[in-house]
Amino acid sequence: MKKLYLSVLLTAAAFGSITPAHADDHNGDYAMAIHGGAGTITRANLTAEQEQAYKDKLTEALEAGRKVLKEGGDSTTAVIAAIQVMEASPLFNSGKGAVYTWNGEHELDASLMEGLNQNAGAVAGVKTVKSPIELARKVMEESVHVMLSGEGAEQFSRQQGLEQLDNSYFNTEHRYQQLQKAKETINKSEQAEQQAWEYLDLDYKYGTVGAVAVDKNGLLSAGTSTGGMTAKRYGRIGDSPIIGAGTWADNESCAVSATGHGEYFIRFHVAADICSRVKHQGLSVSEAGDEVIHGVLEQAGGTGGVIIIDADGNIAMPFNTEGMYRGYFKGQGKAEIAIYNEDE
Numbered sequence: 001m002k003k004l005y006l007s008v009l010l011t012a013a014a015f016g017s018i019t020p021a022h023a024d025d026h027n028g029d030y031a032m033a034i035h036g037g038a039g040t041i042t043r044a045n046l047t048a049e050q051e052q053a054y055k056d057k058l059t060e061a062l063e064a065g066r067k068v069l070k071e072g073g074d075s076t077t078a079v080i081a082a083i084q085v086m087e088a089s090p091l092f093n094s095g096k097g098a099v100y101t102w103n104g105e106h107e108l109d110a111s112l113m114e115g116l117n118q119n120a121g122a123v124a125g126v127k128t129v130k131s132p133i134e135l136a137r138k139v140m141e142e143s144v145h146v147m148l149s150g151e152g153a154e155q156f157s158r159q160q161g162l163e164q165l166d167n168s169y170f171n172t173e174h175r176y177q178q179l180q181k182a183k184e185t186i187n188k189s190e191q192a193e194q195q196a197w198e199y200l201d202l203d204y205k206y207g208t209v210g211a212v213a214v215d216k217n218g219l220l221s222a223g224t225s226t227g228g229m230t231a232k233r234y235g236r237i238g239d240s241p242i243i244g245a246g247t248w249a250d251n252e253s254c255a256v257s258a259t260g261h262g263e264y265f266i267r268f269h270v271a272a273d274i275c276s277r278v279k280h281q282g283l284s285v286s287e288a289g290d291e292v293i294h295g296v297l298e299q300a301g302g303t304g305g306v307i308i309i310d311a312d313g314n315i316a317m318p319f320n321t322e323g324m325y326r327g328y329f330k331g332q333g334k335a336e337i338a339i340y341n342e343d344e
Contacts, residue, residue: 029214029216029313029330029331030066030069030070030075030078030213030214030215030216030331031069031213031214031309031313031315031328031329031330031331032062032065032066032069032078032079032082032211032212032213032214032328032329033211033212033213033307033308033309033315033317033326033327033328034058034061034062034065034082034083034086034209034210034211034212034307034326034327034328035208035209035210035211035257035259035305035306035307035317035324035325035326036054036057036058036061036086036091036092036207036209036324036325036326037092037093037207037208037209037259037324037325038259038260038303038304038305038319038321038323038324038325039207039321039322039323039324040321040322040323041321041322041323041324041325041339041340042322042323042340043340046339051339053091054091054325054339055337055339057085057086057089057091057092058086058325058326058327058335058337059327059335059337060085061082061083061085061086061211061327062082062327062328062329062335063335064081064082064084064085065078065079065081065082065211065213066078066329066332066335067081068081069213069215069216070332072215072216073215074215074217074219074221075114075115075213075214075215075219075220075221076112076114076137076219076221076223078211078213078215078221079112079133079211079212079213079221079222079223080112080133080134080137080223082211082213083110083133083209083210083211083223083224083225084131084133084134086209086225087130087131087132087133087209087225090172090174090175092207092208092209092325093175093207093208093209093226093227093228094108094132094207094208094209094225094226094227095108095130095131095132095170095225095227096169096170096172097170097172097175097207097227098170098175098226098227098228099175099178099179099207099227099228099229099230099231099232100175100176100178100179100230100231101228101231101232101233102179102183102231102232102233103233104179105127105167106127106167106170106171106227107124107125107126107127107227107228107232107235108123108125108126108127108129108132108170108225108226108227108228109122109123109124109125109126109132109225109226109227109228109237109238109240109241110122110123110132110133110135110136110223110224110225110226110240110241111123111136111147111223111224111240111241111242111243111246111247112133112136112137112140112221112222112223112247113221113222113223113243113247113248113249113255114140114219114220114221114249115219115220115221115222115249115250115251115255115311116219116220116251118249118250119140119141120140120146120243120247121136121137121138121139121140121141121143121146121147122136122139122146122147122148122241122242122243122247123135123136123139123147123148123149123153123157123241124147124148124149124150124153124237124241125149125150125153125235125237126149126150126153126154126157127154127167128154128157128164128165128166128167129153129154129157129162129163129164129165130162130163130164130165130169131162131163132225133223133225134162135153135156135157135160135162136223136225136241138156138157138160138162139153139156142160143156146243147241147242147243149237150235170227175230178230179230179231182230182231183231186231207226207227207259208224208225208226208238208240208246208258208259208260209224209225209226209259210222210223210224210225210240210246210247210257210258210259210307211223211257211307212249212255212256212257212307212308212309213255213309214255214309214313218251219251220249220250220251220254220255220309220311221249221255222247222248222249222255222256222257222271223247223257224240224241224246224247224257224258224259225240226238226240226259228240228262229262237262238262238263238265238266239258239260239262239263239265239266239270239271240258240259240262242266243272244269244271244272245258245262245265245266245269245270245271245272246258246259246262246265246270246271247271248271248272248274248275250275250279250311251311252279252311253275253276253278253279253310253311254274254275254278254285254288254308254309254310254311255275255308255309255310256270256271256272256274256275256306256307256308257271257306257307258270258271258304258305258306259304259305259306259324260297260302260303260304260305260319260321261297261301261302261303261304263302264297264300264301264302264303264304265297265302265304267300268292268296268297268300268302270292270293270296270297270306271306273292273296274288274289274292274306274308275288277291277292278310284310284314284316285308285309285310285314285315285316286314286316286318288308288316289306289308289316289317289318290316290318292306293305293306293318293319293320294318294320297320298320303320303321304319304320304321305317305318305319305320305321305324305326306318306319307326307328315328317338319341321341322340322341323339323340323341324338324339325339326338326339
């Protein structure tokens with residue numbers, strides 16, 4: 001698919017900032033930011049070994065994306081490469097580490113978007129596809145649709161030759177124990193049939209992974225992949241596969257990947273709202289991200305976070321939980337990793 005590119009220069013507002021360059025001055029810089037979920041993430045909740053494991057895997061994901069970008073690959077391919085590292089890790093609620101549904105299965109969601117002309121692809125409720133983010137790309141590039149779900153999405157993935165696995169591939173013991181604890185908590189409630197959001201703490205709700213990137217030619221892309229919410233029922237789908245809620249990219253404003261309380265991210269169109277504030281109000285990505293995450297979302301009762309890159313390459317990583325697994329790099333610079341709120 002032919003792509004025309006705008007130009008970009010990166011900074012990292014979540015860890016500092018620089019003055020953005022005009023698009024015409026783009027000099028081939030490339031960059032990426034990733035997240036591995038937000039929630040009740042504190043030093044008290046992670047051992048030193050667990051903390052290091054997360055840092056190592058986030059670094060591996062960034063380096064996978066960097067390899068693509070350094071060699072002149074496009075930002076979409078880089079986003080997928082980074083996300084696939086996290087999809088293959090039991091540390092995150094995506095792919096191999098996906099949470100269990102109430103019925104003891106795994107239902108996976110993902111979405112992908114390119115910033116030049118808003119090409120997008122998404123899948124929801126798939127059970128046998130090893131890499132949902134790769135399937136999202138196939139939907140974007142090889143179908144006339146934007147979103148496919150369930151058995152239809154799986155049939156399409158088989159036609160595209162993507163790797164298929166038994167649903168048990170996604171099983172992990174720690175996620176199974178989370179399911180048992182979640183069921184116990186929900187069953188003790190007086191309204192067990194209501195959404196589990198009312199009864200489960202943040203550890204059961206978050207863990208979505210995502211990436212945003214800008215390549216040497218200035219194209220912005222964003223992608224998000226998740227296993228959803230522990231003990232989810234009735235085919236529940238959150239924000240991750242919904243373009244505009246969990247994922248958005250527009251070279252005239254920014255690219256966003258979100259993680260958090262999906263119902264709120266859907267209702268308030270969080271990812272697109274952030275970029276609209278950049279595009280139409282002239283806000284920086286930091287200002288727009290703070291307004292939505294710490295303003296609109298938090299005031300409505302929603303929690304979570306986002307990673308953002310704008311058309312000039314500025315990065316922001318706002319979140320309103322106790323922590324968010326996150327990281328970024330600029331060009332050949334060191335990959336910077338952060339977990340806790342106080343890391344800012």
